[in-house]
Each structure stands twice: as C-alpha cells, then as structure tokens.
Amino acid sequence: MPYRAPVSDFRFLMDHVVGFSDVAATERFAEATPDMVDAILTEAGKMCEEVLAPLNRAGDLHPAHLENGVVRTSPGFADGYRAIAEGGWVGMSAHPDNGGMGLPMTLTTSVNEMIASACLSLQLNPLMTQGQIEALEHHASDEIKATYLPKLISGEWSGTMNLTEPQAGSDVGALRSKAEPNGDGSYAITGQKIYISWADSDFTENICHLVLARLPDGVPGTKGISLFMVPKFIPDADGNPGAKNDLRVVSLEHKMGLHGSPTAVMEYAGAKGWLVGPEHGGMAAMFTMMNNARLGVGVQGIGVAEAAMQHALAYAQDRKQGKAPGTGTIIEHADVRRMLTTMKAEVFTARAISLMNAVAIDMATATDDAGWQARAAFLTPICKAFGTDVGMESAATGIQIHGGMGFIEETGAAQYARDVRVTAIYEGTNGIQAMDLVARKLMDGGEAAFRLLEEIEQGAEAAKAKHPDLAEAVWQAAETLREATEWLVAQDNLNDRFAGAVPYLRAFARVLGGHVHLMAAIKGDEARLKLATFYIKRLLPEHVGLLAHTREGADDLMAITAEDLAA
Numbered sequence: 001m002p003y004r005a006p007v008s009d010f011r012f013l014m015d016h017v018v019g020f021s022d023v024a025a026t027e028r029f030a031e032a033t034p035d036m037v038d039a040i041l042t043e044a045g046k047m048c049e050e051v052l053a054p055l056n057r058a059g060d061l062h063p064a065h066l067e068n069g070v071v072r073t074s075p076g077f078a079d080g081y082r083a084i085a086e087g088g089w090v091g092m093s094a095h096p097d098n099g100g101m102g103l104p105m106t107l108t109t110s111v112n113e114m115i116a117s118a119c120l121s122l123q124l125n126p127l128m129t130q131g132q133i134e135a136l137e138h139h140a141s142d143e144i145k146a147t148y149l150p151k152l153i154s155g156e157w158s159g160t161m162n163l164t165e166p167q168a169g170s171d172v173g174a175l176r177s178k179a180e181p182n183g184d185g186s187y188a189i190t191g192q193k194i195y196i197s198w199a200d201s202d203f204t205e206n207i208c209h210l211v212l213a214r215l216p217d218g219v220p221g222t223k224g225i226s227l228f229m230v231p232k233f234i235p236d237a238d239g240n241p242g243a244k245n246d247l248r249v250v251s252l253e254h255k256m257g258l259h260g261s262p263t264a265v266m267e268y269a270g271a272k273g274w275l276v277g278p279e280h281g282g283m284a285a286m287f288t289m290m291n292n293a294r295l296g297v298g299v300q301g302i303g304v305a306e307a308a309m310q311h312a313l314a315y316a317q318d319r320k321q322g323k324a325p326g327t328g329t330i331i332e333h334a335d336v337r338r339m340l341t342t343m344k345a346e347v348f349t350a351r352a353i354s355l356m357n358a359v360a361i362d363m364a365t366a367t368d369d370a371g372w373q374a375r376a377a378f379l380t381p382i383c384k385a386f387g388t389d390v391g392m393e394s395a396a397t398g399i400q401i402h403g404g405m406g407f408i409e410e411t412g413a414a415q416y417a418r419d420v421r422v423t424a425i426y427e428g429t430n431g432i433q434a435m436d437l438v439a440r441k442l443m444d445g446g447e448a449a450f451r452l453l454e455e456i457e458q459g460a461e462a463a464k465a466k467h468p469d470l471a472e473a474v475w476q477a478a479e480t481l482r483e484a485t486e487w488l489v490a491q492d493n494l495n496d497r498f499a500g501a502v503p504y505l506r507a508f509a510r511v512l513g514g515h516v517h518l519m520a521a522i523k524g525d526e527a528r529l530k531l532a533t534f535y536i537k538r539l540l541p542e543h544v545g546l547l548a549h550t551r552e553g554a555d556d557l558m559a560i561t562a563e564d565l566a567a
Contacts, residue, residue, distance in 0.1 A: 002049075002053065002310075002314070003048060003049055003053040003117055003118050003307055003310060004049065004310060005041075005044070005045025005046070005048050005049055005114045005117075006114075006306060007041045007042060007045045009348070009351065010041055010110045010351075010355075011037070011038065011041065012520070012523075012524065012528075013351065013352055013355050013516075014037065014106065014355065015523075016519065016520070016523035016524070017352055017355075017516050017519045017520060017523070018106075018352060018355040018356045018359050018516075019356075019359055020032075020037075020104075020106055020355075020359055022359070022363060023104050023106060023359055023362040023363060023366065024104075026362075026363070026366035026367065027366070028365060028366035029103070029104045029362060029366055031102075031103075032103060032104050032107065037107065040103070040107055040111070041107075041110060041111070043087070044087070044089065044110075044111040044114055044115075045114055047083055047084075047087060047089075048114040048115055048117065048118035049118070051079070051080055051083045052080050052083070052084075052115060052118035052119045052122065053117075053118040053119065054076070055074070055075075055076045055077060055080045055118075055119045055122060055260075056118065056119040056120070056121070056260075056415070057412060057415070058074055058075050058076055058077075058260070059074040059077065059119060059121040059122065059259060059260020059261075060121075060257075060259050060260065060415050060418075060419075061259075062074050062075050062259075062260075063259035063260060064077075064201075064252065064259070064260060064261065064262035065252065066249060066251065066252050066262075069248060069249065070200070070202065071199075071200035071201055071202060071249060071252070071262045071264075072202055073201050073202055073203060073260070073262070074121070074259075074260040077121075077122055077203065077260060078202065078203035080119065080122050081122060081125060081126075081155070081201075081203050081204075082203070084115065084122075084126055084155065085126075085154065085155025085156070086155070088101055089111055089115070089126065090126045090129055090130065090133075090152070090153060090154070090155045091130075091133065091152075091153030091154065091155075092107060092108040092111065093105050093107075093108045093130070093134075094130075094133050094134075094137070094149070094153045095137060098137075098145065098149035098150050098153055099149070099150045099153045099154060100133075100153050104358070104359075104362040105295075105358040105361045105362050105365070106355055106358040106359050106362055108130070108358070109295065109296075109299055109354055109355060109357075109358040110355070112127060112130075112296055112299050112300075112303075113299045113300075113302055113303045113306070113351070113354070114303065115303070116299060116300045116302075116303025116304065117303035117304065117306045117307040118303075118307070119260070120258065120261075120300055120303065120304060120419050120420070121258045121259065121260030121261040121419070122260060122261070123300065123303070124197050124198055124258070124261045124300075125158055125197075125198045125201070125261070126155070126158075127293065127296045127297075127300070128158070128159055128160050128161060128197055128198055128293070129152055129155070129157075129158045129159040130292060130296070131159070131161065131288075131289035131290070131292040131293045131296065132152060132159030132160070132161065132208065132210055132289060133149060133152050133153060133159070134288055134289060134292045135210060135227075135276070135285055135286065135288045135289040135292075136148060136149055136152075136229075136276065137149070138285070138288050139227070139276050139277035139281075139284075139285040139288065140229070140276050140277070141274075141276075144229055144274060144276065146239075147235050147239050148208055148229065148231075148235075151205075151206065151239070152208065155204070156204065156205050156206075157204055157205060157206040157207070157208055158198060158201065158204040158206075158207055158208070159207075159208045159209075159210065160196055160197065160198060160199055160207060160208070160209050160210065161196075161209075161210050161286065161289055161290070161293070162193040162196055162209050162210060162211040162212065162230075162266060163175075163193070163212050163286065164193060164194050164195045164196075165177065165191065165192060165193055165194060166192070166194055170428070170429065170432060172212065172222060172225070172283070173220070173221040173222040173223075173224075173225065175191070175212060175213070175214065175225065176191060176214075177189065177190065177191025177192070177193065177211065177212065177213040177214065177268065178190050178191060178213055178214055178215075178216075179213040179214065179215050179226060179228060179273065180216065180270075181215075181216075182272070185274070186272050186273065186274055187213075187215075187228055187272070187273050187274070187275065188270040188271070188272065188273075189211055189213050189228055189230050189247075189268045189270070189271045189272075189273040190213075190268055190269060190270055190271075191211075191213060191268050192250070192265065192266065192267050192268070193211065193265070193266045193268070194253075194265050194266075195253070195263055195426070196209075196263065196264045196265075196266050197261060197262075197263055197426075198261060198262060199249055199262065199263075199264035199266050200232070200249050200262060200264060201262070205233075205241050206231055206232055206233050206235075206241045207231070207232040208229060208230075208231050208232075209229070209230045209231070209232070209247070209266070210227060210228070210229060210230075210276065210286065210289065211227070211228050211229075211230045211268065211273060212225050212226070212227055212228075212282050212283075212286060213225070213226060213228055213273075213282075214226065215279055215280065218279075218280055219280070222283045223280060223283075224280055225280065225282040225283055226275060226277075226278075226279055226280055226281065226282040227275070227276045227277055227281070227282035227285045227286055228273035228274060228275055228276060229273055229274045229276050230245065230247060230268065230271050230272070230273035231245060232244070232245055232247065233245065234272055245271045245272055246268070246269045246270050246271040246272070247266060247267065247268045247269070247271040248266070248267050248269075249262075249264045249265070249266060250264070250265040250266065250267050251264065251265045252264055252265075253265070255422070256418050256421060256422070257415065257417075257418030257419040257420070257421060257422065258418075258419050258422060290427060290428070291377075291380055293427045294380050294381070294383070294384040294427050294428065294433070295354065295357055295358065295361070295380055295383055295384065297384055297387075297388060297423050297426065297427045298350070298353075298354055298357075298383040298384040298385070298386070298387030298388060298423075299354050299383075299387060300387075300388070300391070300420070300423050301350070301387040301388035301389070301390055301391025301392070301420055301423045301424075302347060302350045302351050302354060302387045302390060302391060303391075304391040304394070304395060304416050304419060304420040304423075305343065305346065305347045305350065305390045305391045305393075305394035305395070305420075306347050306351075307416060308343070308391075308394045308395045308397075308398035308413070308416040308417075308420075309340070309343040309344060309347055309394055309398065311398055311412065311413060311416070312339075312340065312343065312397070312398035312401040312402065312413070313331075313340055315401060315402055315405075315411070315413075316329060316330050316331040316336055316340060316401055317329055317331050319403075321403075330401075336401055339397050339400060339401055340401065341531070341534050342397065342534075342539070343394045343397055343398070344531060345513075345517070345531055345534055345535040345539060346390045346393070346394060346513075346539075347390065347394065348516070348517065348520070348531065348535075349386075349390075349509065349512070349513030349516060349517065349535070350383075350386055350387045350390040350509075352512075352513075352516035353379065353382060353383050353386060353387070353509060353512055353513075353516070354383050354387060356379060356512070356516075357376060357379040357380060357382075357383045360372050360373075360375040360376035360379060361376045364376050371448075371451070374444065374447070374448040375448055375451070375452070377441060377448070378437070378441050378448040378449060378452070381433035381434065381436050381437045381441065381505065382433075382437065382505055382508055382509055382512070384427065384428070384430070384433050385424070385430040385433040385434060385502075385505050385506075385509075386505065386506065386509035387423075388420070388423040388424040388430060389424065389430065389506070391420040391423055392417070392420055392421060392423075392424060394416075395413075395416035395417035395419075395420050396417055398413050398416060398417075399413045399414060399417060430502070430505075431501070431502060433505065434501035434502045434504065434505040435497075435498050435501050437501065437504070437505050437508075438488055438497040438498065438500075438501045438504055438505075439494055439497060439498075442485075442488060442489055442497075445489055446485050446486065446488075446489045449485050449508075450482065450485065452512075453478050453481060453482050453485070453511075455515075456474065456475075456478040456511065456512070456514075456515040457475055457478045457479070459474075459515055459518065459519060460472070460474040460475035460478065460515075460518065461475065463518050463519075463521075463522055466521075466522055467518065467521055467522070467529075467532075470518055470521060470532060470533065470536045470537075471518060473514065473536050473537070473540060474511070474514040474515060474518050474536060474540070477510070477511045477514055477540055477543050478511055478514075478515075480543065480544065480547055481507060481508060481511045481543065481547065484504065484507070484547040484550050484551055487550075487551050488500075488504065488550070491553070493553075493554070495554040495558070496553040496554045498554070499552065499553060499554035499557045499558075500549055500550035500551065500552060500553070501550075503545075503546040503547070503549040503550050504546070504547070504550040506542075506546050507542075507543040507546035507547050507550065510539065510540055510542055510543040510546065511540070511543055513535060513539070513540065514535065514536050514540040517531065517532035517535045517536060518532060518536065520532055521533070
C-alpha cells in the first residue's frame with residue numbers, strides 16, 4: 001500500500017493556521033525552529049513511506065498469534081518497530097532528563113499521524129508507550145521514574161494500559177482486580193483484564209503494564225481504585241529484566257481489523273506491582289494516560305482517512321468506466337469528484353483540529369496558563385470523536401469509490417474500514433466523548449467554548465475584506481453555535497444535554513472546520529481556496545440541522561420505549 005507523507009500540509013497548518021509560532025516562541029520549546037521542524041517531519045515521513053507502509057498489508061494478512069504462551073508478531077513488524085525506536089520517535093515529547101527529546105506535542109501528533117497512516121497496527125504500540133511515559137512523568141515515584149522511563153523512552157521496553165474487565169467496560173468502577181500489600185512496598189495484583197493492546201510482543205525486552213486494581217480498603221466505584229506498575233519481567237538491581245512476573249497472556253482476540261496488533265486477555269495471579277500515584281488515586285493517574293491516548297486515537301482516525309483517500313484517489317485516476325471527459329477515468333465523474341473532495345476537506349479539518357489541540361497542550365505545558373489548559377481539555381473530545389468519525393467515513397467512501405472492487409479484499413480498500421472501526425470505541429466511545437463535552441467541559445459556564453467562538457468570529461471579520469461570502473458564512477455559523485452552547489449551559493437536566501451531545505460535538509467540529517478552511521483560503525494558494533469554498537458552501541451548512549437536533553432535549557427521545565423499538 002503506497003503512501004505519501006503529507007509533510008507540506010503539516011507545515012502549512014503550523015505556519016498559517018494553528019498558531020505553532022506561539023509554541024516556538026516559548027522558552028520551553030525554543031528549539032523547535034523552522035529548520036528543526038522541517039527536518040523532523042521530513043525524516044519521519046521518509047520512514048513512514050519507505051519502512052512502515054510496506055508492513056501494513058502484511059500485518060493484515062499474517063496476524064499476530066500466540067505460540068506456546070508467547071506472542072509472535074507479523075512479518076517485518078520487529079524491523080518497523082526498531083526503526084521507530086532507534087529514530088527516537090517514541091520519546092519525542094518526553095522530558096530530556098529521562099532521555100526524551102522534549103519536543104512539542106504538536107510535532108509528536110504530526111509524526112503519530114503519519115505512522116498511523118503507514119501502519120496503524122504497529123503504531124498502536126508506541127502510542128500506548130507514549131501515554132504511559134506521560135502518566136509516569138506526572139504521577140510515579142522517583143524510583144519508578146528512574147527504573148522505567150529511560151527504557152520506555154528508548155523503546156527498549158514498551159507500555160500498556162489495563163483498565164477493562166469482562167464486567168467493567170466504560171463503567172471502570174465495576175472492576176474486580178485486587179491489590180494486596182506484600183509488606184515490602186510492593187503489591188500482589190490479581191485479576192483478569194481484557195482488550196489489552198500490545199500486551200506482549202517478541203521485539204521488546206520488557207512489557208510494562210499499568211494496571212488498575214482495588215486495595216483492601218478501597219471503597220466501591222472509581223474512588224477506590226489505585227494504579228500499579230506491573231512489569232512482565234521484574235527489573236533486577238541494575239534495572240535490567242529479571243525474574244518472570246506472575247502474569248500471562250491467556251488468549252488473543254479474533255478481531256474485525258488491526259490484525260497485526262495483538263489484543264490480549266491478561267491474567268494476573270498475584271503478580272508483583274508497585275503503586276503509581278497515591279492510594280485510591282488511580283483514576284486521576286490513568287486519566288493522564290487516557291487523555292494523551294484520546295488525542296492519539298483521534299489522530300489514528302485521521303491517519304487512516306489520509307491513507308484511504310490516497311488509495312481511493314490512485315484508483316480513481318486509473319479506473320476507466322463509462323463516458324467521461326478528459327482522462328476518461330472515473331475521477332472525471334461529478335459524484336466521484338464529490339467523494340474525493342469531501343475526503344480531502346474532512347481530513348484537512350480533522351488534522352487542523354488535532355494540531356489546534358496539540359498546540360493548546362504545548363502552550364499549557366510551556367506557560368501553565370489555565371486558559372490554555374481549558375482549551376486543550378475542551379478540544380480533546382472533539383478531536384477524538386471527529387477524527388475517528390472522519391476515519392470511518394473516509395474509509396467507507398474509499399470503498400464506494402472502488403465500487404465492487406472495494407468489497408474485494410485484494411484491493412486493500414476494505415482493510416482501512418476494518419482497521420479504523422475500533423477507534424470510535426476504545427479510549428472512551430465517541431458518545432462518551434460527546435457527553436463529556438456537554439457536561440464536564442461546559443462546567444465553566446461555556447467559557448472555553450465561547451473563547452474559541454470569539455476567535456472564530458474575529459477571524460471571519462478579518463477575512464471579510466478578501467473573501468466576504470465565505471467569511472460571512474463562517475461568522476453566522478459561529479453565532480448559531482454560540483446560541484446552541486448558551487442553551488446547553490442553561491439546561492439543568494443533564495439528559496437534555498446528553499440527548500443532543502453527539503450532534504453538538506459534530507456541529508462544533510463543522511464550525512471549527514469552517515474557521516480553518518477560511519484561514520487556509522486567506523494564506524494559501526488557489527487550490528486551498530477551492531477546497532475551502534467546497535467545505536464552507538457544501539459541508540458547513542450541516543451545522544444547522546445538527547444544532548436543531550441538539551436543542552430538542554430528551555423528552556421526545558426518552559418517550560420512545562423499548563417496546564416501541566421492538567415493535
């Protein structure tokens with residue numbers, strides 16, 4: 001599956017749309033000069049094109065499998081992982097004190113997207129490790145940091161997150177895994193976890209599991225949960241892998257997609273673990289990793305959308321069918337052109353939102369400013385849900401462009417749809433992301449949302465001199481979104497918010513898309529103006545229907561009974 005890294009698009013967004021210059025102007029990220037950024041994006045893109053993209057099909061056709069209790073990975077994955085680790089791409093944003101590059105999350109996000117486009121199954125491995133690195137940096141003891149962080153950052157060891165149990169999915173507080181003190185500062189961890197991505201491999205020296213479990217005095221629910229580091233091999237006095245811990249991979253799931261990524265059922269039978277963060281403070285520590293992963297998963301969706309678009313475009317430029325002018329290929333048909341342009345416009349929107357999110361994280365890191373922290377928190381569920389929705393929609397559109405051949409596995413179009421489907425489910429379903437947006441993220445009375453909308457309206461006002469029609473459409477959309485946000489904030493019954501949460505999140509993404517496309521039209525070339533015109537005139541108007549749905553509340557929805565649905 002050939003892939004071309006969209007380095008120029010990342011560079012354009014950073015220079016002209018998402019405000020990366022503010023990040024580079026901080027003392028914390030002063031080394032992120034234009035030359036460094038170009039070098040990083042170029043080198044990462046080259047690795048993705050030449051080393052990782054050829055592995056994508058192999059991972060699908062030759063899945064990871066369990067052999068005598070050991071996970072055997074797909075052909076070439078060990079070499080691909082080695083290229084990622086040796087290039088320093090795992091620890092890009094990790095603190096230099098522990099061997100990381102200390103680079104902005106904006107750059108890490110860009111590189112992660114390219115790796116996801118090239119081979120999503122393999123990209124999951126370093127993504128999980130990156131989240132674990134951040135959790136340990138914020139919550140672990142100095143001893144745990146010294147033992148684990150250098151090895152995780154170098155890629156010698158990899159990390160996982162263990163939350164889900166058969167009876168505890170989104171309801172994490174229902175977990176039954178337990179932790180008993182051993183009397184020496186360690187704990188005996190017992191329980192079963194499911195859906196553990198990259199729970200084992202044959203190309204890292206150690207697998208480091210962050211496991212949620214309950215201490216004997218832990219109260220029921222999430223407030224009684226603690227977090228533990230439980231390694232596959234217990235580090236010896238020199239910090240090297242030592243004795244095998246009492247844990248094992250029970251089985252690997254047979255999945256719809258992501259066949260190259262081993263997803264395991266894990267059993268902990270009194271395995272030795274060490275507390276990360278305070279007792280009963282596990283959810284706060286794990287949420288650090290989960291928030292990192294939510295941005296990362298949104299980016300996975302965008303990466304697949306980009307790859308599916310490139311795949312479909314190549315096919316459309318080659319396939320001849322029916323009477324078509326010009327090249328005579330199906331790209332000359334208006335509906336095929338519509339599908340391809342929609343894919344490109346949506347990828348640009350989702351990519352810009354992810355980089356806006358990353359810039360906010362970087363500014364919060366560099367300045368410790370509450371406003372930037374609030375913006376990062378507000379954008380995270382939008383990035384996760386919209387990015388993965390775009391991934392699924394673009395993959396499905398890619399199949400449609402292929403026609404009957406899209407339904408044939410040999411073309412590779414279907415793999416994108418199978419691989420990306422889970423991204424809307426894990427790290428919090430997209431419905432949960434939307435509920436978080438209209439509840440927790442509006443607890444400030446809508447302040448973070450209104451600040452974003454104010455910037456969008458200011459940008460539209462400034463653009464009216466050059467593109468009055470496009471700018472007016474974006475300004476009006478932002479104002480309609482403001483009114484809907486005010487309505488949501490005024491609702492005391494959370495169910496009235498939840499009933500319209502998903503369309504509200506989608507509408508917010510639509511309006512953000514209008515904003516970034518308008519900025520691109522001002523700063524870019526004729527091609528960017530044409531794409532912006534398509535988006536603002538054809539896709540942005542969807543916000544009207546979405547916000548009408550948002551403001552209907554819950555009464556008519558909940559009046560439809562289970563019996564009505566079954567009738």
